Amino acid sequence: MNPRVLNFLIASAAFFLTAFFTPWWGTGIVAVAFACMKTSSARLVTLSALSGWLIAIFVRDGMNEQGPSRILLRFFQGAGPEPAVLRPLLILTVALIAAVFAGACAGLITSLRKLWAGRR
Amino acid sequence: MNKSRRVLNAAQGLVCLLAVAVMAVALGRSFEDLQPLGNLISPNTGIWRHHPSADPEAQEQLQAALKQKGIDDVVLTFDEDGVPHLSAEKESSLYFAQGFVTAYFRLWQMDFLSRLTAGRAAELLGEKALPVDRFFRRMKLPGAAEASADLLLSDLVTREAVLSYVNGVNARIEQIEIESLPFEYRLFGTHPEPWTPERIAYLSKYMTWELTGYMYDYRYTKTKNKISGEILELLFPRTSRFPATILGDDTFGKKGQGQADLTGVARERFFANSDISLPPEVEPEPHNGSNNWAINGRLTASGKALISNDLHLSYTLPALWFPIHLTSPAQNVFGASLPGSPGVIVGFNDDLSWAVTNGTNDVLDWHSLRFRDEHHREYLFNGTWRPVVVSEEKIWLPDGRYELLHTRETHIGPILFEEGDTKNITETPSGLAIQWTGLIPSNELRTFLLLNRAHNTAECLDSLKGYVAPPQNFLCADKEGRISYRLSGIFPSRKHIDGRDVREAVGDADVWQGYLTAEENPQKDRVADYIVTANQAPFNGDRQADFGWFFANPYRADAIRDLIETQKKRGKIRPEDVVAMQADDINKLTMMFHEWAAKQVPGDVQAADAQSSLCWKEADLAKWNGRHSPDSKAATLAYAWFEKFESTVWESVIGNAKEHFWPSRWRLMETVTSEEATKKLALKKPLSEILSSSLRLACDDLYGTYHRLPEWSEYQTTSIRHTGRVPGLGRKQVRAGGSNDSIFANKGHHGPTWKMVVSMETPPKAWAMIPGGKSGDPSSPDYDGVLNEWGEGKMKRVHFKPRKGKK
Numbered sequence: 022m023n024p025r026v027l028n029f030l031i032a033s034a035a036f037f038l039t040a041f042f043t044p045w046w047g048t049g050i051v052a053v054a055f056a057c058m059k060t061s062s063a064r065l066v067t068l069s070a071l072s073g074w075l076i077a078i079f080v081r082d083g084m085n086e087q088g089p090s091r092i093l094l095r096f097f098q099g100a101g102p103e104p105a106v107l108r109p110l111l112i113l114t115v116a117l118i119a120a121v122f123a124g125a126c127a128g129l130i131t132s133l134r135k136l137w138a139g140r141r
Numbered sequence: 142m143n144k145s146r147r148v149l150n151a152a153q154g155l156v157c158l159l160a161v162a163v164m165a166v167a168l169g170r171s172f173e174d175l176q177p178l179g180n181l182i183s184p185n186t187g188i189w190r191h192h193p194s195a196d197p198e199a200q201e202q203l204q205a206a207l208k209q210k211g212i213d214d215v216v217l218t219f220d221e222d223g224v225p226h227l228s229a230e231k232e233s234s235l236y237f238a239q240g241f242v243t244a245y246f247r248l249w250q251m252d253f254l255s256r257l258t259a260g261r262a263a264e265l266l267g268e269k270a271l272p273v274d275r276f277f278r279r280m281k282l283p284g285a286a287e288a289s290a291d292l293l294l295s296d297l298v299t300r301e302a303v304l305s306y307v308n309g310v311n312a313r314i315e316q317i318e319i320e321s322l323p324f325e326y327r328l329f330g331t332h333p334e335p336w337t338p339e340r341i342a343y344l345s346k347y348m349t350w351e352l353t354g355y356m357y358d359y360r361y362t363k364t365k366n367k368i369s370g371e372i373l374e375l376l377f378p379r380t381s382r383f384p385a386t387i388l389g390d391d392t393f394g395k396k397g398q399g400q401a402d403l404t405g406v407a408r409e410r411f412f413a414n415s416d417i418s419l420p421p422e423v424e425p426e427p428h429n430g431s432n433n434w435a436i437n438g439r440l441t442a443s444g445k446a447l448i449s450n451d452l453h454l455s456y457t458l459p460a461l462w463f464p465i466h467l468t469s470p471a472q473n474v475f476g477a478s479l480p481g482s483p484g485v486i487v488g489f490n491d492d493l494s495w496a497v498t499n500g501t502n503d504v505l506d507w508h509s510l511r512f513r514d515e516h517h518r519e520y521l522f523n524g525t526w527r528p529v530v531v532s533e534e535k536i537w538l539p540d541g542r543y544e545l546l547h548t549r550e551t552h553i554g555p556i557l558f559e560e561g562d563t564k565n566i567t568e569t570p571s572g573l574a575i576q577w578t579g580l581i582p583s584n585e586l587r588t589f590l591l592l593n594r595a596h597n598t599a600e601c602l603d604s605l606k607g608y609v610a611p612p613q614n615f616l617c618a619d620k621e622g623r624i625s626y627r628l629s630g631i632f633p634s635r636k637h638i639d640g641r642d643v644r645e646a647v648g649d650a651d652v653w654q655g656y657l658t659a660e661e662n663p664q665k666d667r668v669a670d671y672i673v674t675a676n677q678a679p680f681n682g683d684r685q686a687d688f689g690w691f692f693a694n695p696y697r698a699d700a701i702r703d704l705i706e707t708q709k710k711r712g713k714i715r716p717e718d719v720v721a722m723q724a725d726d727i728n729k730l731t732m733m734f735h736e737w738a739a740k741q742v743p744g745d746v747q748a749a750d751a752q753s754s755l756c757w758k759e760a761d762l763a764k765w766n767g768r769h770s771p772d773s774k775a776a777t778l779a780y781a782w783f784e785k786f787e788s789t790v791w792e793s794v795i796g797n798a799k800e801h802f803w804p805s806r807w808r809l810m811e812t813v814t815s816e817e818a819t820k821k822l823a824l825k826k827p828l829s830e831i832l833s834s835s836l837r838l839a840c841d842d843l844y845g846t847y848h849r850l851p852e853w854s855e856y857q858t859t860s861i862r863h864t865g866r867v868p869g870l871g872r873k874q875v876r877a878g879g880s881n882d883s884i885f886a887n888k889g890h891h892g893p894t895w896k897m898v899v900s901m902e903t904p905p906k907a908w909a910m911i912p913g914g915k916s917g918d919p920s921s922p923d924y925d926g927v928l929n930e931w932g933e934g935k936m937k938r939v940h941f942k943p944r945k946g947k948k
Binding site for chain 2: 041044045046047049063074078080081082088089092093094115118121122125126128129131135136139
């Protein structure tokens, strides 16, 4: 298997477990941990955090009639229709927030790493 | 690495650092009283979780959890409708399991309702709940509930049930993981608190408030002060002669009521410039009531008594009631339980069924006090200055902040409104003290637990001894065919006061003189044919005033009687007939009104303008049968027309409804259909003209809003709010018929919250329905459950297994 794909899969699994079992800031710690690895990059961390969170939310939400995404939409919308497209969009937005946060954490470490390497 | 590269890396690092910092702050912050955004969106702690419904998996989990807690004599099953059936060898195990299972489904709801009554709703909902918390604390409800909890624990009937139930709820709270917390906790980032006997008492006081907290005295007094004595006597006679009372004419003796007038001082001081209003969240729904009726076996197909009940309260999601079946060696009872409290409130067992409706009695009076000065520290009573007891309380918010509140109490009762509550009250030196039977420490749970295991109507009536509040019309029917009725509750003895108006209390004669004895309450044993209660007056006669003055219109009771009489003529009555009766949506008031009004309005007025003409034609009232079915357009026009007519008449005679108390709709019809009475009103325009203009106004409004004549279910939209009024967690636009004065008394946001029909055969046959599901979690498929079927007036057959030896 392509090492990049393997790295992505491992990181995605790690982010999935982190999202599932730790508070939100756990994602930041995992992102930092991956960013410290030489084989990793901020881009990889961002993409794998996105996929890990997406899967975790989909599993928790169920996407059925009473899924929390629908309840949350109702909460924010109050009245009015609930277009079906809004639910995946909402989930994607939340996963993107997590991914950006993970990417920023990883980006910070990567920059520091590069700066450190440059000094040496 | 060259310099420019290093600068670029440093810049990238800085941007990332900034992004991390901004996001960390944003994700850690709360918005609109919700929990911090990061927690909210996290799949671990946030809202992404699907709550299981009452399925076999949940059944196994709960059964195993109970065993793990050492409760191994309980068998739990869910029937096909998801209703839990609990069977136990020991009473303590039964109530433990009831607490455990109820908390599994309804933890947030019971937690919230008990905190609401304790004046602690802001702990769960944040600042927006502060007005409600202030109100309940000033009412001194928490103190009354805490004193009631002592009674729960000192009574042998309730002690074991309460302690076991409390342990069961707490076992569930201990077991619950953060990711299993109900949706609302995860939304607001709050946590459940251990259950206690006090919290059970809070729930009881909450129901008492809901059913007796009518604060009509103030508006009535303003009305009384505004209209002439002749009109007052016409519109608000001390006792009324209703066409459909529960017991007919007075058989309870006569009694002279002192009717001292308001002193000029009180009138001037308090009413000059005050404008008091309750926080809308806590004002009890004026239509809180119910229907119940019992039919003797002589009239039924099975030869056994039939009992019917529907409890009209504000709709909420989760549904207010939690259906449950409890079996132990001492009882086998099915019915509606109040989440957070042991036992069954309304239901049936192998031998007896019972049903309740609100007595709609006046058990709350307001008194104006004469304070020594503007500080309101002392008030005059029996010639001496008495101190006002001031307490300091903290109302906590979810984020650890609190608001300091000063509550004031007199020996008469708490002072509800103080300076600063409204812009106008700050200008008056007077405060108001409240006398309310709901503040008496009481143990109503005893009555219900005894009813759960009662065998006959004699035991039913025995169970009612000591019942305090809210006053209820209890009906019992046993398998021997006996039917009994009793209005149960404590009623104030008002020897020298009217009770309807606010008066200055400066001595003993101005306040309640104790309470009526329980023997004075209306009751009837061994009902021969049938008996109907629908919040109407218990009887006609002098003593009617002892029990109240704002009884419900008699139309629902009248409609039920009509249907029973019709069924009688057709043959023996079956339980299915009674199930159908509960869905009856004929409104006798609007039917009567439109028949009368159409005769008063000349034909050319009906077609005065194009819109009215179109509206009239579209409604086709001439062919209307009085049904308020979801698709009826005639019902829309008849109702809207009546409302316009009512407001036109009373606004001209009395004033607006916000500040004044309007007579009942029954009184309006009695008055306007009598030529003599109408003359006394001295209306500015003839009735025919008022009716014509009301019709035009109604049509204008309807076409202005909907651009056509809407169907009834569009005009009276049925919506179910969330218990904590959290937006989005309720359900809008349920298609349902019914109306205020129909047997199916759906008023859009209020109506039948528990429907039940029981035929006292062996074993009993029963039907029931709640507006919603069993689960209290909005993310459960069983949250809003059978709402659509409920809207159609349907009921579900109850799965009730008799105890061994009862077949």
